[in-house]
Amino acid sequence: MRSGFGCQSCGSPAVRLPAVLHEDAPIACDRCGCTLMAWGAFKRRVEAEAASERAEPAPGRGGRAAQAGRR
């Protein structure tokens, strides 16, 4: 199962965070060391993935939520 994130060069999901986190700080691949993206973009991507996971209906419960999303 993929987490939805991987280095474009080597495919590793491991990232090396910069010492000081700010919007434009570069996130580097922990395996090959290439720069992946800025911390700001990375943070928004992680937050978007977390939000989409919460939005998915849990199996066996949440009937009300499922009906609310249906038209």
Ligand SMILES: [Zn+2]
């Ligand atoms: Zn890499």
